[in-house]
Amino acid sequence: MTEALARFATGTNWQDLPPAIVQETKRVLMDSIGCALGASTTDKGRMNVALARRLGGAPDASIIGLGGKVCCTNAAFANGELILTLDFSNIMGGGHDGAYVIPTVLAMAENAGASGRDLILATALGLEISARLARAVGQHNFTVEAVQRRRAQGQGLAGNAYANFGAAAGAARLMKLDADRTAHALGIAGHLCMVLSYGRWSSSLRGHMTKYGVPGWQSTGAVTAALLAEMGYAGDTGVLDDPERGFAYYVGYPSWHPEEITAGLGKDWCFNIKLHYKPYPCCGVFHGPLDCFYEIIEKHNLGPDDIESVTAYCRGHMDSPLFAKKTVDGISDAQFNPGYVFGVAAHRIPSGVEWYDPDTMANPSIRKFGDKVTCRNHPGYGKELEKDPLSALSKVEVVAKGATYTHEVKYRRGSVGTDAALSEREIVDKFRHNAARILTGDKTERALDALLELQELEHVSALMREVTL
Template sequence: MTTMALAEYAQQLTFEDLPPSVVDKAKYIILDTIGCALGGSQTELVRVIDTMIRQEGGHPICTLIGRSEKSSPAWCAFRNAAAVNALDFGDDNFYGHPGSTIVSTALAVAEEVEASGRAMIAAVVAAYDVVARVGEAVNPSPERFAQVWGVGTHQVFGAAVAASKLMRLQGDDFLHALGLAGVSAPLPSGLCWNFEARPLSWHKDSVHWPAWAGLTAARLARAGFIGPRAVLDGPHSFWIMSGSDHFEPDALTAGLGNDFKIMDSSFKPYPACRWSHAALDAVGIIMQKHPIDVSDIAAVDIETFHLLEDYQFMDYAPANLVDAEFSLPYPVAMALLRIPPGPDWYAPERMVDLEVRRLASLVRLHTTDEMNRLCREENLWAARAIITTHTGASYSAMVPVASGSPSNPLPEGALERKFRQASQAVLTPDQIEKLLARIKNLESEGTIAAVCELLRGAESGSREPA
């Protein structure tokens, strides 16, 4: 059975099995995810969740990133995953945002069971290997995608693998955890995010529910709860339950143990939907190459693929940060103004700033056959930007692959700069550097207790978050 093969692989993978390049990528994924959570912890979206968790109560076992309080492992995984995704700044692959779900779950369980840094790295890598293969195997046709799609649905397996591995589940217990996770996955709800009647739903990518469900599945299996044994096998398994019309079972095990899927994940240089990143790159290239004064800009034309038009990204006055993340004009205005990407993009005063609104109003969207073909045939989310000035000058740039992708990586040091930018509202400069050093040497940590202590901010001596 394919489900059993994945369970056995995930159980048996050790830190010593990982090439140095995979270890390095895993540590950067963990660093980037934690940085995004620190930045996201200050948003209203996460504050609402924090209020609910305080009302729920529970055992104070694990760290709520950026807060002095602790909570139960499942609620910490849920809340921290939401914090990672709050700014839409976390890593992604073609099928979703795996780090937000996987790393948040791994961090909560590793803290609970006092796992080593090496154990956490191995759990994260194994989780990526499973979740990316499931995403590829159940990816729907374009016709079905137009009817139903989701982001976090399959990521429940990543949470279940990370939690089960760190809990050291064996044999049938690990298999039952995967089965329970699969039948507890959130629905593919992308078409119910209020795209046609904003404001958008704050649950958006639904990366938090799979963290909660996957971790809970592992805990149930550890306690002896029996789950489905073949949730990924056959005509009635997860692929059709998830709403897909397409299943490639061979993708679930192809290259297992040699092709580490974590290497395919992209880092995001901008806190916005990945669909807009090529356009933001193109605008940035123009502004860097040419001495354009923003007061002289008459129009910004973006040529790109149809999904931004289909999902109504031309929101010129977004109501809140989530609407701004799924707007094209707003982040283009940020790029024109050269505002450093990070939480500051969504400061309340900036979102109503008249100059931001003026620049956003200059943006026009055009879908072209060229860009649609690249999207459809090559899975490229490409864009061309054309900036026209009042003097009649015109400047353009074309970006076929957004920066941060494996084929167009960020420059050296960019992820460290992103981490510092995202975390500075929560941690002191000294704490930021200490946390950076510990995560970059995570394999040397006997437990992750020191990392988690730094993540709390207030109790580690940083400024108390508002």
Template structure:
């Protein structure tokens, strides 16, 4: 009998680009462009500068591109820096197991694509396959809470989403490194046993966030790259890490698992089509109230100085102290503050690194608006288990009540902008491209200097044509864009 581990490992290495449906290829391109933009948007943040300086200190054979830098580094170090950068602003895509792993999927694959001189098709295939592996592992381990008879009865002491970032990187890396089934099995064992600790509960209780949230996406990407390279050299790992009484789900701390969710529709139901994109650089759980808030601002032409109070109605995940914080002290903490997100949106701050620039964080208008925001539970999402399908969320309601002009304007959003499951919320190619432009220093209209605009447009065009191009064409356009950003003095 083929084990769960071997079945998933065989999928990772035997799937070819020709096996991918056209919508999956297109989504891999969209994810690639969005993730690159998120990384470039973070290069002038404190955390981003640390990542770049750290990789510079490491040195290494210049095999791979370090986004935003004029230096190349080893595949392992480049994967680290780029994936960490992509997660810094919390603007990267979110899969409905409440996990970000597009960052490690994209940049572990890109680093090895450069090392082994793969094609654009190889890179896109690795992104689709790696994303599927991460998504399936997350769905397999289920939600970070305990559910009985359809109701939430408590929160897990261990488990959580961090390990899925590593598994996505492992899947992408084993695919693009062209391992055979035996080597991939060992790569799974090597990487799975070196996954990050389950720190979700510690993260949830911390108002002041560490720079890597609940796991450093860079290390997760690095684990994927190292696992594939070690296995290709002949190193071994646990052969049955997903199987048996002491399988990964158990020693990682998840109270349960769902083997059906792990393998159902493998190779036909592509999970990358279920990822969500972020129009705003903050936690995805804030996006449902933000969607309702944006709709009301637009519908009623509300100005921030007219708003005397905003009551945010949030789902159970977004009610912990960090989400209620009105005066976040740094970028990472502000990314989880309902009050800061609403203040930035109300004042028209471009949705990118400028949300967390010192000029925004210290703006007295922003601080005053944050004081007027309170957070309460959203009644229709009180039982979050009702909104789950196969270990994933397809929508969790959130809303706002805006007090202005002597009345109350109210709205609730079951789906947030960027959710792919409704036509009204699905992020279009144009929206992804516009977001990419803002991340690299253009304004919302795509203006910001001819050179920068041309360089950004070239990267977007290359990504969308990557199935017909070598990976070197992508990295050359990235280098040109990075130079243009530096010349333009783009800052967070």
């Protein structure tokens, strides 16, 4: 399996990329870089940037939203943490795969003097390999059969450890490693990845900043893997071929379907299936219900004081301790607190870093609104998902002004391949909003020009100049 992925990573060329994949890759890069810009003014963002600067190293690559450079591993660390901090970045594969792949690829592209086309190709390859590993561990289920299989097997341990293969593959491509050394890079990357901590996050009542993974830390493993392979370090090239003691076993994934890794590889791209560009900076569980809530309050001109109660019907596991905490002690708490999320929406706080400004999180009216919010499992969610794997059936009931208003959606806004997909203009506007506190208006527009026409850039450094100070 590792050798097949290495051949795919080294043998796929620019002309092999379907136009739709080129377009989606550019959008994912734009969205991810924008989310990093938005997060750079948060306390969590500042901590990670300060650590990357402290660790320093050779001036190889940039930290998004800042000036100066650090070594590739530390740039990948900081940018990975920034991309995921707001919980605003796109969802694909088994989760926030982009936050685990793009930081490595971006750092190595800048260091290698790569072109825009090189960056697009390496990113697409990395995201595709990540998505295929997600399919193998049962986390990227976009067929009816895969959804039914996952529901029958149960949830089990989850996390983005698999994404390190994609990150290392993208780095190896930019470094022009041959197929043999790329296979070794993948074999090393499979050992330099996170533990599956998603379950710990969902069962914890403490809003720790490690949340459901530390993409920046894992990205240092991908960079390290590619650099070691370049020097001749031997990796575990059989790591994906041993069903009893291989990757899925020692990492802890409960499912392993290796046939999903190579099925149609190079012909049928899948990272863009079930891709979701987030319109709200919070857990994806709330996105469909928030679509419904906004529809109701805008249509009926309801303010927070008009509303007596909100009942949101979401996907399963709403009885998890993760969603039960009533206090908001920091950004990680807020992103998973249903009362807070609907509270900022009711108060029309702009969707972005504004949701996590200290004054917003301390706003007594927003906090009090949380007492009006109840979340339940949508009884039809699972059955609809088995019929249509792109669906995210959601419903909200709002009691206000002596009436009950109800709205239901099948697809959450931002879901690619559905009638709820965001337009390119909306993704561009999201970038502008995320960049507003860091970049000047002129610099933001130059950054957007570079991202929208990325394939025309001779050097990735031209892009990085526009997204740094």
